[in-house]
Amino acid sequence: MTIRRRASKKAKNGYVYEVNFQYKHLGVTEHYWKGGFKTKQEAQDHEDLKKAELCIYGKPLKECKKTLKQIYDEFMVVAESEYQHNTIYNTKKVLHHWNGKDAVVDLGRMRIAYINYNVLQNYFNLRKQCGKAINEDIKSCLGRIFKYAIRQGYIQSSPLEYVRVQGIEVKKEKHVLTYLEYFSILEALKNKNTFDWDAIAMAVQIGFYTGMRISEVMALHKDDFDFDNDLIYVHRKLIYKGLSQGEFRAVDQMKSKKSKAYIPMPKDLKEAMFEWFKINPYDRVICNEDGNYFNPDSVGNRLRNVSNQLGIPFHFHLLRHTYTTYLVNAHVDVKVAQELLRHANFNTTMTVYAHVENEKKKSIVNTVFGENLAKMHKNKNTLS
Numbered sequence: 001m002t003i004r005r006r007a008s009k010k011a012k013n014g015y016v017y018e019v020n021f022q023y024k025h026l027g028v029t030e031h032y033w034k035g036g037f038k039t040k041q042e043a044q045d046h047e048d049l050k051k052a053e054l055c056i057y058g059k060p061l062k063e064c065k066k067t068l069k070q071i072y073d074e075f076m077v078v079a080e081s082e083y084q085h086n087t088i089y090n091t092k093k094v095l096h097h098w099n100g101k102d103a104v105v106d107l108g109r110m111r112i113a114y115i116n117y118n119v120l121q122n123y124f125n126l127r128k129q130c131g132k133a134i135n136e137d138i139k140s141c142l143g144r145i146f147k148y149a150i151r152q153g154y155i156q157s158s159p160l161e162y163v164r165v166q167g168i169e170v171k172k173e174k175h176v177l178t179y180l181e182y183f184s185i186l187e188a189l190k191n192k193n194t195f196d197w198d199a200i201a202m203a204v205q206i207g208f209y210t211g212m213r214i215s216e217v218m219a220l221h222k223d224d225f226d227f228d229n230d231l232i233y234v235h236r237k238l239i240y241k242g243l244s245q246g247e248f249r250a251v252d253q254m255k256s257k258k259s260k261a262y263i264p265m266p267k268d269l270k271e272a273m274f275e276w277f278k279i280n281p282y283d284r285v286i287c288n289e290d291g292n293y294f295n296p297d298s299v300g301n302r303l304r305n306v307s308n309q310l311g312i313p314f315h316f317h318l319l320r321h322t323y324t325t326y327l328v329n330a331h332v333d334v335k336v337a338q339e340l341l342r343h344a345n346f347n348t349t350m351t352v353y354a355h356v357e358n359e360k361k362k363s364i365v366n367t368v369f370g371e372n373l374a375k376m377h378k379n380k381n382t383l384s
Contacts, residue, residue: 017037019032019046025059068108094138112149117162136165185312208319220286226265227273238250260342
């Protein structure tokens with residue numbers, strides 16, 4: 001008998017079950033034992049699991065006694081060599097959502113061996129009144145930890161695989177800047193008449209004419225601009241999340257291989273850069289009056305304050321969305337757009353294109369069946 005019942009003073013019914021069997025590993029007879037099961041079915045399920053492991057791995061696997069938080073701590077030690085800074089920062093940022101007294105379920109104190117689909121699905125169900133975006137971030141971060149745990153042999157598969165995330169979706173309408181709005185913001189920035197505000201205005205111009213991300217714009221050096229061939233070499237980004245200003249640094253580790261590329265420098269931007277290089281004595285293109293990097297988050301706040309006063313919805317990434325929309329409206333081939341936007345995944349470009357095209361279709365239908373029909377109806381009434 002591999003499953004046995006034995007007396008126990010601690011058990012309510014006076015007995016517990018144990019799993020006890022022998023097996024051969026590399027020609028040597030080994031012994032497996034585990035007790036403390038409340039029911040015979042629990043013992044049977046455990047035996048089935050261990051014998052399945054025996055078939056697959058040649059021996060039953062040892063149960064990992066480490067908690068999820070302990071494995072998270074291990075993961076963070078090695079993560080820096082495998083993941084980008086922002087990914088690590090985001091993993092740290094969501095820790096309190098699943099670890100500690102503030103979490104709806106303190107997953108951090110649980111042994112990873114006991115965290116299964118039901119535990120995780122229940123956890124996310126309890127968070128369904130929270131934002132869906134943050135819940136998806138939590139799932140992604142937990143996924144990285146489970147992936148590490150698999151590599152270390154702590155677990156054999158990710159319990160997150162079939163977990164579904166719910167939550168409140170906040171849909172924000174993506175505004176596209178008109179030329180008039182863009183120039184209004186630019187003029188307001190330049191009218192501040194300080195080196196810092198002029199630098200921020202220059203950053204906005206670069207974002208508008210290239211669609212570059214703010215971390216890329218802030219990391220530009222003067223030698224990245226090729227005025228003879230009208231090109232900008234994008235190959236650095238600024239690391240700043242969770243760091244003090246003195247720790248900011250520009251690195252060659254880009255978002256993807258496609259992110260590193262030469263991109264065209266339009267004529268208007270080229271002329272603006274010529275003038276800015278005469279004023280800016282530093283090698284860093286976008287910097288404060290002391291030549292130090294700006295904090296992109298701080299720049300974003302300053303830009304929002306200015307744009308709010310003008311009544312224009314604006315944040316820096318909106319420049320990238322506007323750039324993309326202008327490409328779509330100009331009927332630029334989607335493969336060319338992918339190169340200009342430096343998207344690693346073709347589907348990302350297609351998704352953006354589809355969104356903008358759908359908005360154009362809505363506008364056309366509303367025009368045809370709204371304004372045009374109203375005019376036709378008005379003309380018909382006039383004639384009759």
